[in-house]
Amino acid sequence: MSVPESIARRAAELREQINYHNYRYYVLDQPEIPDAEYDRLMRELQRLESQYPELITPDSPTQRVGAKPAEGFGEVRHLIPMLSLENCFSEDELRSFDRRVKERLGRTGAVRYCAEPKFDGLAVSLRYEQGYLVMGATRGDGYVGEDVTQNVRTVRSIPLRLRGESPPSVFEARGEIFMPKAGFEILNRKLAARGEKTFVNPRNAAAGSLRQLDPAVTASRPLAFYAYGWGEYQGIELPEFHSEMLEQMRQWGFPVSHEVKVVQGIEGCLAYYMDMEKRRPELPFEIDGVVFKVDSLAQQEILGMTSRAPRWAIAHKFPAQEEMTRLLDVEWQVGRTGALTPVARLEPVFVGGVTVSNATLHNMDEIERKDIRIGDTVVVRRAGDVIPEIVAVVKQRRPADARKIELPKKCPVCGSDVVRGEGEAIARCSGGLYCPAQRKGSILHFASRRAMNIEGLGEKLVDQLVEKGWVEHVDDLYRLTASQLAKLDRMGPKSAANLIESIERSKNTTMPRFLFALGIREIGEATAKLLAEHFGTLEALEKAALEDLKTEKDTSLKPEQRYPRLQAVPDIGPAAATHICHFFSQDRNRQIIANLLNVGVHWPPVKAKREGPLTGKTYVLTGALDHWTRDEAKAALESLGAHVSESVSKKTTAVIMGKDPGSKLDKARQLGVPILDEAAFETLVKGT
Numbered sequence: 133m134s135v136p137e138s139i140a141r142r143a144a145e146l147r148e149q150i151n152y153h154n155y156r157y158y159v160l161d162q163p164e165i166p167d168a169e170y171d172r173l174m175r176e177l178q179r180l181e182s183q184y185p186e187l188i189t190p191d192s193p194t195q196r197v198g199a200k201p202a203e204g205f206g207e208v209r210h211l212i213p214m215l216s217l218e219n220c221f222s223e224d225e226l227r228s229f230d231r232r233v234k235e236r237l238g239r240t241g242a243v244r245y246c247a248e249p250k251f252d253g254l255a256v257s258l259r260y261e262q263g264y265l266v267m268g269a270t271r272g273d274g275y276v277g278e279d280v281t282q283n284v285r286t287v288r289s290i291p292l293r294l295r296g297e298s299p300p301s302v303f304e305a306r307g308e309i310f311m312p313k314a315g316f317e318i319l320n321r322k323l324a325a326r327g328e329k330t331f332v333n334p335r336n337a338a339a340g341s342l343r344q345l346d347p348a349v350t351a352s353r354p355l356a357f358y359a360y361g362w363g364e365y366q367g368i369e370l371p372e373f374h375s376e377m378l379e380q381m382r383q384w385g386f387p388v389s390h391e392v393k394v395v396q397g398i399e400g401c402l403a404y405y406m407d408m409e410k411r412r413p414e415l416p417f418e419i420d421g422v423v424f425k426v427d428s429l430a431q432q433e434i435l436g437m438t439s440r441a442p443r444w445a446i447a448h449k450f451p452a453q454e455e456m457t458r459l460l461d462v463e464w465q466v467g468r469t470g471a472l473t474p475v476a477r478l479e480p481v482f483v484g485g486v487t488v489s490n491a492t493l494h495n496m497d498e499i500e501r502k503d504i505r506i507g508d509t510v511v512v513r514r515a516g517d518v519i520p521e522i523v524a525v526v527k528q529r530r531p532a533d534a535r536k537i538e539l540p541k542k543c544p545v546c547g548s549d550v551v552r553g554e555g556e557a558i559a560r561c562s563g564g565l566y567c568p569a570q571r572k573g574s575i576l577h578f579a580s581r582r583a584m585n586i587e588g589l590g591e592k593l594v595d596q597l598v599e600k601g602w603v604e605h606v607d608d609l610y611r612l613t614a615s616q617l618a619k620l621d622r623m624g625p626k627s628a629a630n631l632i633e634s635i636e637r638s639k640n641t642t643m644p645r646f647l648f649a650l651g652i653r654e655i656g657e658a659t660a661k662l663l664a665e666h667f668g669t670l671e672a673l674e675k676a677a678l679e680d681l682k683t684e685k686d687t688s689l690k691p692e693q694r695y696p697r698l699q700a701v702p703d704i705g706p707a708a709a710t711h712i713c714h715f716f717s718q719d720r721n722r723q724i725i726a727n728l729l730n731v732g733v734h735w736p737p738v739k740a741k742r743e744g745p746l747t748g749k750t751y752v753l754t755g756a757l758d759h760w761t762r763d764e765a766k767a768a769l770e771s772l773g774a775h776v777s778e779s780v781s782k783k784t785t786a787v788i789m790g791k792d793p794g795s796k797l798d799k800a801r802q803l804g805v806p807i808l809d810e811a812a813f814e815t816l817v818k819g820t
């Protein structure tokens with residue numbers, strides 16, 4: 133049977149593509165396509181070659197395991213080849229593996245398997261002579277790998293010497309070097325902070341870290357190792373089972389995962405697969421499937437191997453968490469504070485078990501760092517319940533007409549200017565409450581349970597109220613009538629009356645809730661409470677904010693010296709103070725507050741935090757005291773009702789000075805604030 137021309141062409145194309153991706157993956161450590169895509173290419177070629185064996189060329193990528201070793205490391209020949217594993221993706225395929233095993237063994241009963249996680253890292257062989265680590269090598273193409281001895285020696289979980297009285301004279305341990313998830317996150321954060329390239333996933337990070345010509349770099353990376361097999365050995369007898377040998381290796385000091393289990397037959401395998409898939413998100417390391425190995429070493433011997441993989445093992449892979457698709461467009465969502473978030477619209481793709489058509493792009497910095505453009509082919513990742521994200525761009529597939537993603541100059545919802553502060557990642561709509569998106573967000577926040585707690589006022593209702601123009605600002609909520617509400621979608625007279633009642637009830641609130649409900653940026657619940665305790669009344673807070681505003685443009689002051697009244701409140705720094713000042717400086721905001729008070733929003737007087745002889749007094753500590761730690765001194769003052777502030781202002785009652793006082797002392801002198809030494813401080817706290 134001759135091979136149809138189109139099939140021969142396709143096979144050649146696949147060979148070329150696969151060879152190229154092997155090179156990217158094994159030599160450059162820079163894969164361009166997700167594993168799932170690579171697997172598909174390989175399977176397609178394998179299928180064509182099994183249909184038309186005359187297509188098989190000696191250099192076909194199906195005829196070997198990996199690719200050439202990179203230049204830079206010495207070569208290591210594996211006396212016993214480091215084979216890869218046959219993959220399967222479904223229960224059916226796993227069942228046919230089990231059937232083949234039974235047929236070859238000529239038995240009908242359940243086969244005993246050793247079930248292992250499939251670690252997602254890079255395979256290495258570690259050679260020990262007389263118990264000492266003498267060589268570490270990567271898999272390479274399975275026959276020749278790279279000498280990474282100096283690098284593996286830096287991996288702390290790899291024993292440099294075997295434990296026990298009589299170690300084998302020669303032993304090659306095989307297993308996976310990988311980067312635990314937590315270490316990967318930290319490493320990427322560090323790299324990003326230094327402006328260096330981050331890694332796409334823990335596997336690439338592990339490969340990139342191990343294959344460093346400078347072992348000092350490897351040493352600084354959080355790598356780990358698990359053993360799951362062996363190569364050459366001399367001077368020992370093998371036990372009956374693979375799992376027993378792993379136990380023996382554990383005795384010699386190799387890390388062997390506690391997730392390794394012996395299971396019986398195909399049913400045992402399927403149960404193990406399901407259990408690991410469920411627990412995958414909580415494991416501290418990445419796995420991309422599970423591996424089943426015929427546990428009896430005698431049976432392994434009978435089964436033998438093909439040129440690429442043992443016939444006694446199979447990897448049952450989880451659905452891919454990364455897939456490729458096209459970025460169709462980017463839309464900008466506007467949040468309550470006006471923050472613009474880019475959202476990627478994708479050509480729908482099945483990834484991580486669901487169809488994904490949107491992914492977050494976080495912010496403009498992220499887009500620029502990854503150089504993402506509209507029209508690009510991108511790698512989308514969806515792991516567990518995490519929001520799908522774009523991890524990388526396949527640059528080689530960038531179409532000529534790919535468009536740069538631009539931060540809109542105008543808010544897509546209200547058309548106001550978009551502003552992005554110097555050095556800030558987040559851009560915002562400057563429309564404030566004029567912007568319907570911000571208005572809806574701020575109304576929902578105002579009504580939320582921990583703010584004004586207006587029960588029954590949800591997103592759908594707020595959308596309608598804003599769109600109909602009935603509620604422009606939060607004070608409008610208190611002018612709604614039951615007959616008006618009853619006209620809205622999915623609202624009967626009863627639910628309208630209930631809503632009016634809960635709006636009415638919300639008028640009776642507390643000052644912290646009210647302050648929190650206003651939605652001033654960076655003013656969360658805790659800060660709202662501190663503000664209320666510090667200022668006691670809204671008038672006092674407003675007055676402080678307007679006074680403090682005058683210090684904003686005073687460049688002779690350091691940021692921490694500006695806004696002294698607001699910054700006298702614990703936890704409030706220059707950024708939060710700026711937001712408070714700006715909020716109260718807007719006539720529109722003050723008008724809304726006045727309206728809210730007019731319609732009857734009220735709260736009981738605020739109790740000062742602690743009543744005591746020093747209530748109303750504010751102290752600042754500077755320098756080290758001999759007999760008190762800073763926290764002890766602060767606690768002593770607070771227990772008497774005083775407030776201890778971080779910065780000196782005219783309101784400061786006194787500054788308490790220890791050894792090596794800082795600039796706060798100068799500030800106190802400048803402002804004529806009394807200064808107490810340690811003795812005077814002790815008289816104050818003990819005598820009062």
Ligand code: 9MJ
Nearest residue numbers: 215216248249250251360423
């Ligand atoms: C991984 N990657 O976790 C094997 N593997 O066994 C496990 N890989 C393997 N076993 C023989 N658990 C060849 C590869």
